[in-house]
Amino acid sequence: xxxxxxxxxxxxxxxxxxxxxxxxxxxxxxxxxxxxxxxxxxxxxxxxxxxxxxxxxxxxxxxxxxxxxxxxxxxxxxxxxxxxxxxxxxxxxxxxxxxxxxxxxxxxxxxxxxxxxxxxxxxxxxxxxxxxxxxxxxxxxxxxxxxxxxxxxxxxxxxxxxxxxxxxxxxxxxxxxxxxxxxxxxxxxxxxx
Numbered sequence: 001x002x003x004x005x006x007x008x009x010x011x012x013x014x015x016x017x018x019x020x021x022x023x024x025x026x027x028x029x030x031x032x033x034x035x036x037x038x039x040x041x042x043x044x045x046x047x048x049x050x051x052x053x054x055x056x057x058x059x060x061x062x063x064x065x066x067x068x069x070x071x072x073x074x075x076x077x078x079x080x081x082x083x084x085x086x087x088x089x090x091x092x093x094x095x096x097x098x099x100x101x102x103x104x105x106x107x108x109x110x111x112x113x114x115x116x117x118x119x120x121x122x123x124x125x126x127x128x129x130x131x132x133x134x135x136x137x138x139x140x141x142x143x144x145x146x147x148x149x150x151x152x153x154x155x156x157x158x159x160x161x162x163x164x165x166x167x168x169x170x171x172x173x174x175x176x177x178x179x180x181x182x183x184x185x186x187x188x189x190x191x192x193x
Contacts, residue, residue, distance in 0.1 A: 030113025085114040
């Protein structure tokens with residue numbers, strides 16, 4: 001841009017438009033993955049519960065859909081809460097993810113959606129014990145063109161107060177590298193590096 005007010009204005013509009021489009025693509029990607037996750041949880045819980053019932057086991061597994069952005073899975077005395085964040089984020093510049101070649105290829109690859117998985121004891125909810133701690137595992141889904149997955153884990157958090165801190169560890173749920181890719185047009189997942 002050369003300082004011409006029209007050129008500056010057009011540049012700003014283009015950047016805003018590109019970022020809004022990117023955010024929407026990443027959100028749509030994350031929302032689609034979350035919808036698939038909810039379907040799998042529902043089917044899996046029903047199948048396992050039927051099997052347990054047929055075997056005469058008293059353990060139960062129960063799925064509850066809590067709206068567009070949340071689902072619960074109760075397994076005996078544990079409750080897993082799956083929660084999709086409605087915003088899109090960019091990884092902090094100091095984060096180790098910036099060392100990954102996929103993210104280095106294009107800045108757009110540093111944007112991600114987030115699905116948090118909280119693990120609590122069911123009695124914490126039953127008896128309204130808001131100070132009880134649970135565990136937070138979160139999954140970052142990035143990229144507008146493909147569902148690249150980066151997983152972390154193991155942050156303790158109280159029920160009532162949210163996470164003690166929001167951060168990302170370097171545990172990789174995708175296996176091997178920092179990112180694993182699951183493209184919607186591919187049947188298999190692998191390392192994206």
